Amino acid sequence: MDRHAVTPTSKSKLARAFANVLHIQGRNRRPKSLNNEDQKVKNYIQNEEALLGQLFANISAIKAAYALLQYAQSPYDPDFILSADEMIVSELKSLSELKQCYLKDQFDDRSPEITRVIAEIKEQKNILTTYEIMGNKLDSQLKLKDSEIIFLREKLDEANKENKLLEMKLSLIDNFHLSKLSINNFTLFFRKTIKSIWSFVSLFCKEMEYAEWDLDAAASSIQPDAIFSKPNDKYYAFESFVCQEMFDDFNDPSMTKQPDIFFNRFMELRSVIPADYLARKPKSTFARFCGAKYLKLINPKLEKSLFGNLDHRNLLMNSNEYPKTHFFYTFCEMAKHIWLLHCLAFSLSPEASVFQVRKGCRYSDVYMESVNGEEPFLMSNGSSETELRVGFTVIPGFRVGKSVVQCQVYLC
Structure with missing residues (x-):
């Protein structure tokens, strides 16, 4: 299990806590005269939760892109590296846009529930991509280790043959x-x-x-x-x-x-x-x-x-x-x-x-x-x-x- 992964339950709690803080900090920005204050607060919390879900999705995308960048280093693949670098830059731009949306209270046109589900799907895909990249890297390392083992076994066989030959020669002295x-x-x-x-x-x-x-x-x-x-x-x-x-x-x-x-x-x-x-x-x-x-x-x-x-x-x-x-x-x-x-x-x-x-x-x-x-x-x-x-x-x-x-x- 990825030690950086966040479960849905923990994300929900974190989102509510995060939203409560934003609610307290954002009181001055909300209209003072509201007929349905409870509904406004509920909508605001849902939007903040959706925004937080998008934030988690972006972070997981950056992590996947960084894993891809590391994988492309060995063996060195310049095209692969360029693609991973572009992915990181793109996700950083999206992260910056999310920040601006938060500061301007500009939320997604879709309902918060749909936005949150889409963000969770994106996050899970990114996590899966990260695991696949890590799996491919481990497979490459395993193949390399297997090659080293084969080489060392061949060297061991050669050494054993040389030792047997040496033992035969030494018998000329021992006997x-x-x-x-x-x-x-x-x-x-x-x-x-x-x-x-x-x-x-x-x-x-x-x-x-x-x-x-x-x-x-x-x-x-x-x-x-x-x-x-x-x-x-x-x-x-x-x-x-x-x-x-x-x-x-x-x-x-x-x-x-x-x-x-x-x-x-x-x-x-x-x-x-x-x-x-x-x-x-x-x-x-x-x-x-x-x-x-x-x-x-x-x-x-x-x-x-x-x-x-x-x-x-x-x-x-x-x-x-x-x-x-x-x-x-x-x-x-x-x-x-x-x-x-x-x-x-x-x-x-x-x-x-x-x-x-x-x-x-x-x-x-x-x-x-x-x-x-x-x-x-x-x-x-x-x-x-x-x-x-x-x-x-x-x-x-x-x-x-x-x-x-x-x-x-x-x-x-």
């Missing part, structure tokens, strides 16, 4: 043993590691933006001679910076080359939450790796600018506790993947060794994968004039015996 370990296992986990690196880099850049860093200038300081073809390509510079620090000393010759030790470390850490593991084993090899890499990656000046203090650094250097922040947790998740990749690399036989390509090297799709998308295939035609060169390495690659896991490079 393998050291004796069955292969480069395929390593490559699969390398792809997961890249995703964790990008998650941290995204958060890292957002924190820098919040701290009002000039990201373009910062990217240029990381890769001074790089020319980025797209504005967002500057984020590859930050990814290269993070990888440079995190993969540094990956093949430390001082590390004990015992595949079973590294494989056991991998199996121990692969399914745990990094923060929980650090809390349980604050002096473990992984804990020392996390602390050392954080302190190297986030120098004091950078940490101070990001957080306004050195609490992360002080906690890592002076206690066996670790920061309980979203930033550090995201860093630990990335560090965990790199550490596990490190363990897998030393579990292989022969072991995997990391490599990067120098700036200016010719692009080779055997050793490299371009982060520039399809540009290597679109730009290169085999001539020396269009020979593509490496601007910088974004993600390092790996050699495993005679096999290669491609590095990711940004081409200039």
Whole structure:
């Protein structure tokens, strides 16, 4: 039920009250000498009730026209909007005419009863029109929601298929043993590691933006001679910076080359939450790796600018506790993947060794994968004039015996 609707009973009471007020206020305008005063008052009240009915009809018409105007906004229909606007203007004019009739005591030529019935019919039609418009609008919204539901269901189905495929791939890691370990296992986990690196880099850049860093200038300081073809390509510079620090000393010759030790470390850490593991084993090899890499990656000046203090650094250097922040947790998740990749690399036989390509090297799709998308295939035609060169390495690659896991490079 429309909360603005007025029932016939309430309208009748309102009309009588309204008429009584008008009667009191209009005594001075009525003739003082009347032979049939009661009949005059009765006629006056009936005319006022009829006028009030017309007023209600006009208001309902304006409401219907306004509902039509709103409906025409979405989807945008200029002709529909113009028609609704003209209806509103017309009803406002009628309202103004009613006001003038009241002020001049000029009532409808028809009997008050007929005028009142016609006004009530008009009001009911307007109310019905308003409900129809609202119903059509709700139908449109329902169809839109149905379309969104269908789209989301399709996305859910795609996600479920991807999850099943991922589960099948992960079974290669969940069910393998050291004796069955292969480069395929390593490559699969390398792809997961890249995703964790990008998650941290995204958060890292957002924190820098919040701290009002000039990201373009910062990217240029990381890769001074790089020319980025797209504005967002500057984020590859930050990814290269993070990888440079995190993969540094990956093949430390001082590390004990015992595949079973590294494989056991991998199996121990692969399914745990990094923060929980650090809390349980604050002096473990992984804990020392996390602390050392954080302190190297986030120098004091950078940490101070990001957080306004050195609490992360002080906690890592002076206690066996670790920061309980979203930033550090995201860093630990990335560090965990790199550490596990490190363990897998030393579990292989022969072991995997990391490599990067120098700036200016010719692009080779055997050793490299371009982060520039399809540009290597679109730009290169085999001539020396269009020979593509490496601007910088974004993600390092790996050699495993005679096999290669491609590095990711940004081409200039």
